[in-house]
Amino acid sequence: MKFTGLTGGKLVIVGAYGSGKTEFALNLALQIADLGPLALVDLDIVNPYFRSRDATELLEERGVEVVYNREFRDADLPALSARTDAVLAGGDTTILDVGGDDGARVLGRYKPLLLRSRAQVWMVVNCFRPFTADPEGIIATARRIGEKAGLPITALVNNSNLARETAAGHVRQGASIVRAAAERMGIPLVCHCCRPRLADQLSDLEDELFIMELSLFPADIT
Amino acid sequence: MKVVFERPTALTDKQTHYCPGCTHGIIHRLVAESIDELEVREKTIGVASVGCSVLAYDYFNLDMQQAAHGRAPAVATGIKRVHPDKVVFTYQGDGDLASIGMAEIVHAAARGEKITVIFVNNTIYGMTGGQMAPTSLVGQKTTTSPLGRKAEHCGYPIRMAELLSTLQGAVSVARVSVHDIPNIIKAKKAIKKAFETQIKGEGFAIVEVLSTCPTNWGLPPLDALKWLKENMIPYYPLGEYRTPGEVK
Amino acid sequence: MAKQLMKGNEAIGEAAIQAGCRYFFGYPITPQNEVPEYMSRRLPEVGGVFLQAESEVAAINMVYGAAGAGARVMTSSSSPGISLKQEGISYIAGSELPCLIINIIRGGPGLGGIQPAQSDYFQATKGGGHGDYNLFVFAPASIQEMVDLIMESFDIADYYRNPVMILGDGTLGQMMEPVEFKAPKKRDLPPKDWATTGCVGREPNVINSLSLVAENLERHNWRLQEKYKHMKENEQRWELYKTEDAELVMVAYGTTARIVKSVVNKLREQGIKAGLLRPITIFPYPVKAFALLPETVKAFLTVEMSAGQMVEDVRLAVNGKNPVHFCGRTGGVIPTPAEITKVAMEIMGGEPR
Numbered sequence: 001m002k003f004t005g006l007t008g009g010k011l012v013i014v015g016a017y018g019s020g021k022t023e024f025a026l027n028l029a030l031q032i033a034d035l036g037p038l039a040l041v042d043l044d045i046v047n048p049y050f051r052s053r054d055a056t057e058l059l060e061e062r063g064v065e066v067v068y069n070r071e072f073r074d075a076d077l078p079a080l081s082a083r084t085d086a087v088l089a090g091g092d093t094t095i096l097d098v099g100g101d102d103g104a105r106v107l108g109r110y111k112p113l114l115l116r117s118r119a120q121v122w123m124v125v126n127c128f129r130p131f132t133a134d135p136e137g138i139i140a141t142a143r144r145i146g147e148k149a150g151l152p153i154t155a156l157v158n159n160s161n162l163a164r165e166t167a168a169g170h171v172r173q174g175a176s177i178v179r180a181a182a183e184r185m186g187i188p189l190v191c192h193c194c195r196p197r198l199a200d201q202l203s204d205l206e207d208e209l210f211i212m213e214l215s216l217f218p219a220d221i222t
Numbered sequence: 223m224k225v226v227f228e229r230p231t232a233l234t235d236k237q238t239h240y241c242p243g244c245t246h247g248i249i250h251r252l253v254a255e256s257i258d259e260l261e262v263r264e265k266t267i268g269v270a271s272v273g274c275s276v277l278a279y280d281y282f283n284l285d286m287q288q289a290a291h292g293r294a295p296a297v298a299t300g301i302k303r304v305h306p307d308k309v310v311f312t313y314q315g316d317g318d319l320a321s322i323g324m325a326e327i328v329h330a331a332a333r334g335e336k337i338t339v340i341f342v343n344n345t346i347y348g349m350t351g352g353q354m355a356p357t358s359l360v361g362q363k364t365t366t367s368p369l370g371r372k373a374e375h376c377g378y379p380i381r382m383a384e385l386l387s388t389l390q391g392a393v394s395v396a397r398v399s400v401h402d403i404p405n406i407i408k409a410k411k412a413i414k415k416a417f418e419t420q421i422k423g424e425g426f427a428i429v430e431v432l433s434t435c436p437t438n439w440g441l442p443p444l445d446a447l448k449w450l451k452e453n454m455i456p457y458y459p460l461g462e463y464r465t466p467g468e469v470k
Numbered sequence: 471m472a473k474q475l476m477k478g479n480e481a482i483g484e485a486a487i488q489a490g491c492r493y494f495f496g497y498p499i500t501p502q503n504e505v506p507e508y509m510s511r512r513l514p515e516v517g518g519v520f521l522q523a524e525s526e527v528a529a530i531n532m533v534y535g536a537a538g539a540g541a542r543v544m545t546s547s548s549s550p551g552i553s554l555k556q557e558g559i560s561y562i563a564g565s566e567l568p569c570l571i572i573n574i575i576r577g578g579p580g581l582g583g584i585q586p587a588q589s590d591y592f593q594a595t596k597g598g599g600h601g602d603y604n605l606f607v608f609a610p611a612s613i614q615e616m617v618d619l620i621m622e623s624f625d626i627a628d629y630y631r632n633p634v635m636i637l638g639d640g641t642l643g644q645m646m647e648p649v650e651f652k653a654p655k656k657r658d659l660p661p662k663d664w665a666t667t668g669c670v671g672r673e674p675n676v677i678n679s680l681s682l683v684a685e686n687l688e689r690h691n692w693r694l695q696e697k698y699k700h701m702k703e704n705e706q707r708w709e710l711y712k713t714e715d716a717e718l719v720m721v722a723y724g725t726t727a728r729i730v731k732s733v734v735n736k737l738r739e740q741g742i743k744a745g746l747l748r749p750i751t752i753f754p755y756p757v758k759a760f761a762l763l764p765e766t767v768k769a770f771l772t773v774e775m776s777a778g779q780m781v782e783d784v785r786l787a788v789n790g791k792n793p794v795h796f797c798g799r800t801g802g803v804i805p806t807p808a809e810i811t812k813v814a815m816e817i818m819g820g821e822p823r
Contacts, residue, residue: 017504018477018646048501048584049644074802076500076584128475128648130484162475162648218641220807222731265668267539279676285666287538287677290561293531296523300535300543301666303519304493308668326531329524 003032010094010117012107014149015124016132016141017046017100020159024124024193025097026055027212033062037092042068043106045078046099050216058214065092080106088113101141104149111150121146122190123153125181127160127174138181156182157210159193163217166194168201175205230254232263234283243436243443245400246274246342250281252406253313253340256414257284260421266309267301269294271323273315274348274435292323295330298337309420311338317347320356320380327386331426334391338416339428341382344435345454352438356380359457364438379457383430387463394419394427395463399455401432401447412462424466432458473650478613478643479504482572482636483512485620486544488651491570492518493543495532497525497551500584501640502574505546526551530558530571537567538677540665542624546572548640549590550581552598559633560599563694564679568627570620571605571635574643577802585802586640588724591779594637595753602691604698606634606705607753609723613647615750622654626705629657630697631664637752639775641725641804701754708756709748710763712738716745717766718818721784722773723749726805730773733810742818752780760787767792769817773810774798 160174232254279286
C-alpha cells in the first residue's frame with residue numbers, strides 16, 4: 001500500500017469542519033503503526049469533543065505516541081504541547097491532526113519546521129458536507145485552508161459519507177467529484193475512505209481504497 | 223387665528239408624571255420638535271430605559287420599545303439592524319447609561335451603531351429615590367452617600383461625553399444643558415443634529431443633556447437650575463466633543 | 471435538497487435560516503461556537519445580519535429589539551451564557567416577543583466544564599428568570615429531529631408570541647448525522663401588527679413589560695397563563711418505544727434517550743419488559759403520554775445527565791401510582807448502558823413478580 005512511503009515523513013491532515021480528518025488520521029495511524037516509530041499530534045484547537053486525544057489509550061497500546069497537552073485533555077483552552085516542536089524536528093513518522101477550516105491557522109507557528117521537513121498536506125473531503133459539495137467548493141475550501149495554514153495542499157482524500165447511512169453509491173459519487181477537483185488543482189487523489197461493510201462493493205475504484213474500522217461516533221447512542 | 227405655540231405631533235397629549243420643575247419635560251419636547259421638523263415621526267422607533275423616564279413610551283407619539291435597565295443601546299441595535307432605514311433613538315438617564323449600561327453604550331458607540339442617544343444626566347438616581355449615581359459630584363449628598371460622595375471611597379464621577387468621544391465609531395458627541403433659555407436653544411440644535419447624523423447614515427450620535435432633579439436634590443426648581451450651572455457645568459464642560467467628518 | 475452530513479451546531483444554523491430567520495445575535499462560548507461561526511458565514515449570503523455582541527446580556531437584548539421590530543431572530547449559547555441571558559428572556563416573555571433561544575448545555579454549576587450535560591432542565595422549564603412565565607421548550611434527540619423542531623419553532627414562537635428554547639446537550643451540538651431540510655406543516659400565523667416598524671397610518675405600537683398597576687399586571691399574567699394552558703392542551707409531544715407490554719418504563723430525553731433505547735433492547739434480551747417514554751416537549755411536559763401507558767407498568771426509571779431534575783416532573787405525572795426511580799450522571803459524564811442496565815435490573819429484581 002502506498003502509505004509505506006510516509007515512513008520518516010511529516011504528514012499534515014487538514015480539511016473543512018467535520019470532513020472526517022480525525023477519523024482518517026486515527027485509522028491511518030493504526031494502519032501504519034507497525035511500520036516504525038510513529039507520533040500523532042493532536043493540533044485541534046477548535047473542537048471540544050471527538051478529538052484524536054480521545055483515542056489516546058488505543059493508540060498507545062499500538063505503540064503510537066500521542067502528542068497533546070496532557071494536563072488539559074478536556075480543557076476549553078488551545079494549550080498546545082511543547083512536545084510538538086520536538087516531534088516535528090525529530091525523525092519519527094508524524095501525523096498532524098489539525099482542526100477544521102480556520103483551525104489550520106495553528107500550522108502558521110510550525111511553518112519553518114514543516115517546510116524544512118517537506119511536510120505533505122492532505123485535505124480530507126466529504127462531498128456531503130456543506131461548502132464542499134462540488135469541485136468549486138472543494139477548490140475554494142482548499143485555497144482558504146492553504147492560506148490559513150501558510151502551506152499548499154499537496155493531495156486530496158475522498159471521505160464522502162453520510163455516517164451510518166452511507167452506501168457504496170455515496171462513496172462513488174464523492175469519488176468523481178473529488179477526482180475532478182484534484183485534477184483541476186493538479187494534485188493527486190490519495191484514496192477513497194470507506195467502512196469495512198462497503199469494501200467489497202467498491203473494489204473496482206481506480207484509486208486506492210482505505211478501509212476505516214475505527215469510528216468516533218458514540219457507540220452507546222442508538 | 224394664528225397658532226403661535228402647539229404640542230409637537232411626536233408627543234402624545236398625556237400629562238407626564240415628571241415632578242414640577244423637572245427638566246425631563248423640556249428634553250422630551252426638544253426631541254419631539256426635532257422629530258417633527260425632520261418629518262420622521264412615522265419612521266422613528268424610540269427605546270425607553272429604566273429610570274424616571276421609564277414611561278417615555280406613553281409620551282412619545284411613535285413606536286416605542288421599553289428596555290431592561292442599561293440595555294437600551296442593545297435593544298436599539300436589534301431594531302436598527304432589522305430596520306436600517308428607520309430612525310432609532312434611546313432615551314436614557316445616568317444610572318441606566320453610565321452605570322449598569324456602561325458596556326452596552328460603549329460597544330454601541332464603538333460599533334458606530336447608527337442610532338441617536340439622548341443621555342439625561344442629573345447626577346442622581348431619580349426613580350429609586352435619590353441614590354448616588356456614577357455621575358454624582360464629589361461631595362454631593364445622596365441617600366447612599368449621606369455624608370457626601372468621597373472620592374477615596376467610591377471614585378470620581380464619569381464624564382461620558384469625553385469618554386465616548388475617544389471612540390472612533392462615535393461621530394457626533396455633544397454635551398448641552400437646559401438650565402436657561404439660550405442653553406435650551408443650543409440643546410435643541412444639538413439634539414436635532416444628532417438625529418440628522420443618523421438620517422445621513424454618518425454613525426453613532428449622543429447628546430448628553432445636563433438636567434436637574436429638584437425633588438431628590440432637595441432644592442426649589444430655580445435654585446436647582448442655579449446649582450446645575452454652578453456645580454455641574456464646571457465639572458461637565460458644555461460643547462461639541464465630536465462632530466461628523468472630523469478627523470481624529 | 472439532498473441529504474447532508476452536518477454537525478449539530480451547524481444544522482441549528484441552517485435550519486433557522488431555512489425557517490426564515492435572518493438575524494443572529496450571540497457571544498462565543500464552548501460547546502456551541504459552530505452556531506455563530508456558521509451564521510457569520512451564511513447569514514450575509516441570504517441578506518441577513520450576524521452580529522457578535524459584547525456580551526450575552528447585550529445579545530439577548532438585541533434579540534428583544536429585533537423581535538419587537540417584527541423580525542425572525544435567534545440567539546444561541548451554553549449554560550453559563552444562558553444564565554446571563556435570563557434577564558432578557560424574562561423581558562421577552564413578559565413583552566410576548568417571539569424568538570428562538572438555543573442552549574447547548576455543558577456541565578455546571580458556575581463555569582463548570584465543557585462536557586455534555588442536562589443540568590439546565592429546571593432553568594429551562596421552571597422559569598430561569600424572574601416572574602410567572604414559561605418558555606416553550608423542545609428537547610430533540612437527534613440532529614434531524616433538532617432540524618425539524620427548529621424549523622417549526624419559529625412558527626410556534628410567532629403563533630404564541632412566546633420565546634421557544636431548544637435544549638440540547640453538548641453531544642448533540644458536536645456530533646454529526648445526515649440531515650435533510652423539510653418545510654414544516656403550515657400554521658395559521660397572525661400578522662405581526664404589534665411590531666414597532668414605524669407608525670405609518672396607524673396608532674403607535676409599544677413593546678413593553680412594565681405594568682405599574684397590580685391589577686393590570688395580574689390580568690396580563692392570567693392571560694399569559696391562558697397561553698401556557700393552551701400549549702399544554704395542544705402541543706405536548708413524546709415518543710413511546712416498546713411500552714405496549716412494558717413493566718419498567720424508562721423516561722429520558724435528548725441524547726440520553728438514545729442511550730436508554732439501547733438499554734431497553736438489552737433488557738428485553740434478558741427477559742425484562744422495558745420500554746422508553748421520551749419527552750420531545752419538556753414544556754409543555756408530555757403528561758398525556760403517561761396516561762397512555764398500559765396497566766402492566768410496575769415502575770419508572772428516569773435517566774438524566776444531571777443530579778435529578780426531570781425526575782420531579784415524572785413523579786408529578788405518575789402521581790404516586792408507581793415508584794419512580796432515578797439514575798443519573800452529572801458534571802459532564804455520560805451514563806453508560808451498563809450502569810443504567812444494572813440499576814434497571816436491581817429495580818426489576820426487587821419488585822414482586
